Amino acid sequence: MNHDTPLSPRPLRHVPDVQQRVLTSAQLRSHGVTAADTNARCRPGGPWQQLLPGVFLLRPGPATGEERLHAALMYAARCPAPHASVPAQPGAGEPHGPRQYAEAMVTGLAALTLHRFSCAPPLLSLDRVDVLVPRLRRLRSTGCVRIVRTAGLPEPEQVAGLPVAPVPRALADAVADLTDADAVRRLLTEAVRGGHCDPAAVVRELTQARLLGRPHVVDAVDSLVAEGRSVAEERLYLLVREYGLPDPVWNVDLRLPGGPHLGGVDAYWPDQAVALELDTRTPRQDEDAAWSECARRREHMERLGITVVHVTPRKLRESAEQQAAVVRTALTASGDRDPAAYVVVVPR
Template identity: 30%
Template sequence: MRRGMWGQRPELLDQVGVAGVVRTSELERLGVARSTISARCRAGGPWQRLLPGIVLPQNGRPSFEQRALAALIFCGRNSVVTGRSALRCHGFGSYSGDVDVLVEVDRRVQSTGFVKVERTSRMPDADVRGSVACAPLPRALLDAARRCTTVDATRAMIAEVVQRGAVTADQLVVELEAGSGRGSAIPRIVLREMAANVHSVPKAHVRRLWMSSELPEMVFNRKIVDAAGQFIAMPDGWIDEVAFAWDIDSLDWHLAPKQYKHTVERRTRMQNAGIIVLPTLPSGVRDIPERVIADLQAHFALAASRPRPNVRMLP
């Protein structure tokens, strides 16, 4: 193609790139001189160099998708985005930091700029989201979890995905056992908690708090029905011998009016069925555990003092 034709036909740049992201070698094939590329990518110029050999022919802030695509183009064949960037592609969170990329173990590409390269002998098949080749959700989630430094942050990340039904705890256990042991200690703790049906940060603390209360056995996240078998609710905690329910409110959950209405209605159903209900805020579990234990003991005593209502817990 005659040198300079790309200037009269800017759509040619779109044809050789993806979402505007293009290799400098492709620009050169269009007749764009290396000196022109360098000049246009200088500070304040109309283009920008995202990574070595990767250009974005615009001067605005690159989108999340453009950064992810640039990372994949830079890393080359069969590479996939993983970790928190992949979680965003799968619809979880709004992460916009460094892009973690899996490459085959024999590749020599190195981390640079916002790209963090991880070599793996367990290269997953790509799950393409939009234009971005991602690791499958279980792999992406555990790769992100391995980089977390606290149990609470890991628990919150995994709980969001599991609670939305996008992946099961069993799938995560299989993936964890198949993968590297590096960074697996905290995810392993969280998955053990989930085996006990504790699916969120406050509820995990709740389980430990109940164990300190010296109350009878409490089960978590079990369905309660009335005498006719009609569903009443699935409280966070339940002591069956006295029909006592413990409900842990979520402040994030209550930011949406529709969800708050749902919480009020389910609590009303429990109370109408004669169930004693103790609502507790997560902040109480965290900041005033002694008071919460006292509330638990008082509400249990109240439940034990009245005839047990005709409700039952499903297996």
């Protein structure tokens, strides 16, 4: 076999071009290419090159960003062993497609680039690709690949045919390696403003990664929470307009006449005694205490005959029509309830 010999009589047209160019040593052997043949083709000036241990690019020249991603995943993945015999169908028994990347997914900045974050750097400008694998996998970081370990792999999202960590996990892995406060703030802000995820999901991942002890991360999280509330409020205003709900009074405090403060609500319909609260809390250390206080205020208002509708930013984003129906039902049902106690409404 010389350098110009075709790879195999078994065609690879059933897989994407990049998976024809980037193959592991096991895949090459399944096509009848021996280790000696591979080494010969990878000599200086040869038509192939080794990108990572056991992973080869079947062409000369610099690897593209897509090729680097596939190579990183193929290096880190737990691949099924190829069959020794020739399959009945072209490609049968070859670990192409999602199976070939089992127990590995792109995370960190590369994942955010794949998720189309405008402030994430282009793939080719990244010095390395972060790949998330189970904690007990025996792998080491090498070349352009940094291995990131986790006790439990999240369910990957398929982006451009690649398994990619969900945005909250990818953010946590990216932030873990960033010391630039502005860069961290930009990433977290875009995650919320771009509708990729809710602040609570991001803070949960940052907490699990033990990153909230870093001052520049805490500052960015405070901005993230404020951004998340602003976005959620805009969606709430839009929901009232688009679904024809009566106009409420916005962002008010409720008080008993001459009595105690009942609490602030994001929207209130005085004629129907219906209050709406946006839950933009994040899972910080005081979560239990904050939730207990919210539950206490809600129970107090309901004892006074005020119906409290509880809405999360995620519900507003993913099921606005359903949330509008919940509010409309509460408003309509007010006529069947006993009159609520008189409360004083004060702008916040």
